[in-house]
Amino acid sequence: MGSATPPAGQPPATTLSRDDHRALLNHHMGKIREANAAVDLARAPYDAARDTLTATIDNARADLGKKKYTRKRLLGYLEDLGSRLRNLLAEEEQRYQDRLDLGLPVHGEQLALALGDAAMPQEAKDEALWEAEGFMLGRQGKLNIIPDGCPTRFHQTVMKAAEKGMELTQQEFLTAQEAIKRRSQPDAGAAPKDLNAKAEPEPGSREAKKAEKAAVQRAKDSLEAMGKGAEKPDEPKEEFETSAEERAAQKPRLAIVDAKAGRTSGENQQQVA
Numbered sequence: 001m002g003s004a005t006p007p008a009g010q011p012p013a014t015t016l017s018r019d020d021h022r023a024l025l026n027h028h029m030g031k032i033r034e035a036n037a038a039v040d041l042a043r044a045p046y047d048a049a050r051d052t053l054t055a056t057i058d059n060a061r062a063d064l065g066k067k068k069y070t071r072k073r074l075l076g077y078l079e080d081l082g083s084r085l086r087n088l089l090a091e092e093e094q095r096y097q098d099r100l101d102l103g104l105p106v107h108g109e110q111l112a113l114a115l116g117d118a119a120m121p122q123e124a125k126d127e128a129l130w131e132a133e134g135f136m137l138g139r140q141g142k143l144n145i146i147p148d149g150c151p152t153r154f155h156q157t158v159m160k161a162a163e164k165g166m167e168l169t170q171q172e173f174l175t176a177q178e179a180i181k182r183r184s185q186p187d188a189g190a191a192p193k194d195l196n197a198k199a200e201p202e203p204g205s206r207e208a209k210k211a212e213k214a215a216v217q218r219a220k221d222s223l224e225a226m227g228k229g230a231e232k233p234d235e236p237k238e239e240f241e242t243s244a245e246e247r248a249a250q251k252p253r254l255a256i257v258d259a260k261a262g263r264t265s266g267e268n269q270q271q272v273a
Contacts, residue, residue, distance in 0.1 A: 057071050057074055057075075060074060061074070102139070103132075103135055103136055103139055103165065104136070105132070126151075126154070127154055127157055130147075130150055130151075130154040130157055130158050130161075131154075131157050131158070131160075131161040132161070133147050133150070133158060133161075134147075134157065134158030134159060134160070134161030134162040134165070135161040135162065135164060135165040136165065137158070137161075137162045137165065138161065138162035138163060138164060138165025138166040138167075138168075138169070139165040139166070139168065139169050140165075141166065141169065142162065143159070143162050143163065143166060144159060144162075145162070146158055146159075
């Protein structure tokens with residue numbers, strides 16, 4: 001067979017002939033079919049195991065209470081059982097702090113309202129609970145919303161608490177923005193970075209080894225120079241040559257010096273010469 005001509009206006013997808021293309025297509029589809037069958041074969045035991053897990057969780061929920069023990073909760077316990085105690089304690093501590101910051105109930109504090117406090121009248125306890133409900137609504141940005149089941153006498157309590165929650169959320173937003181801004185700014189007390197300074201070579205690199213070798217050689221040269229200076233402390237200086245004109249100009253001054261020193265002018269003139 002000859003190669004097929006593509007429709008007008010459409011460039012050929014490949015340079016393969018029609019026969020080569022058909023052979024390659026069927027070859028690869030056969031391989032894909034085999035791989036897909038292997039996936040289906042491997043998926044069968046996984047699906048069976050997953051169905052067994054679902055049935056086991058459903059049985060547990062039926063005994064413990066379906067509303068209280070959800071699948072997510074039981075699987076969360078399963079994950080915790082496989083964790084280290086140290087990690088669990090750290091996670092619980094963080095969760096406790098986070099719930100306090102979010103205004104959510106935590107055991108031993110806000111939950112005392114719901115679990116029962118003999119020293120608190122029921123009316124005060126109910127009002128505190130509805131106040132907490134309103135505060136949580138305000139934290140979510142929901143105002144003028146009365147939760148279902150809230151008695152009329154607590155409506156104002158709920159709305160005022162929602163306003164407080166909203167105000168706290170707004171304050172914390174501004175505080176967070178300031179914290180983000182400070183984190184993005186350089187330290188005011190830090191020394192400015194020298195943009196012209198040459199970057200330090202990576203430790204262990206060829207450049208670093210070369211720089212270290214040069215520094216050692218400079219130190220050796222410096223020590224050697226110091227040693228030579230100590231051996232010849234009184235090295236004579238190079239004499240200064242004077243011209244004939246300069247020596248003639250000095251004769252009157254030397255005559256005065258000779259008279260004071262008791263020497264003849266010939267001796268001094270010989271020194272000048």
